[in-house]
Amino acid sequence: MVYGQDKPGSAYMRLALEAARRAAAAGDVPVGAVLVDATTENIVAAAGNRVEQDMDPTAHAEMIVIREAATLRKDVRLPNCDLYVTLEPCPMCATAISFARIRRVYFGAFDPKGGGVENGPRIFDQSTCHHRPDVYGGIGESDAAALLKEFFAARR
């Protein structure tokens, strides 16, 4: 993993943060994701968490953009796509990222309590993980973390 490097892709991370803010405004945990075609640099899909909005425990931002992109492209594999997400993916999303053959994952805040990439089961480091994306953590970390902190502070 590469830590906190400021990539030109930080514009995508800002869009992911905007999706996260919209999720919070709708009552969902503020996490946002943007899936980008690495060749054309076009955005394929963008979403915030919709667990509460959709009453769907699997509706994390990463799952939504993967599902949308696969349906759109009529392909269950998205090998030429990069994912920007404001929080370290959980084990569910990390496994879906591997299934979808995503090329690179850029994430914002680390998640010691629920993350599955650099924390917990470290999905991509498992010998049974058949595709490991390149991972860049800590991109826009402070904004993503501040958004989450603010959200949970307001709920206490």
Next chain:
Amino acid sequence: MVYGQDKPGSAYMRLALEAARRAAAAGDVPVGAVLVDATTENIVAAAGNRVEQDMDPTAHAEMIVIREAATLRKDVRLPNCDLYVTLEPCPMCATAISFARIRRVYFGAFDPKGGGVENGPRIFDQSTCHHRPDVYGGIGESDAAALLKEFFAARR
């Protein structure tokens, strides 16, 4: 985990096997799942894999029944539900099972290559896993394994 115990619930496992057979007939890997209300013993949702049918890398049988049940019940948590699935859940599905607070998981065949419960990341054994269902493995194992073997043999 309890191994291969023949529970009264084996009727549900037979229904899960039927869903798995229908998935195979439609070109998907033959895995099926049934979600049961533990109090009423009614089936809440049943499905086979639909990855290829839906062009959705996340459309494993377990994910489909969890999503359907949560939407149906307008609740992201399903604490009074038991899941019957013909194959050991992968890490994605195991994490979703934990998020949904499923009470018990009965699975058929073990999956050393892709499983995430008794193999690989052993999701429910992670210290960051906040809900651990009771797990019963090897229920109707031979039928579930034979179905998968037959499916992959025909494709080679």
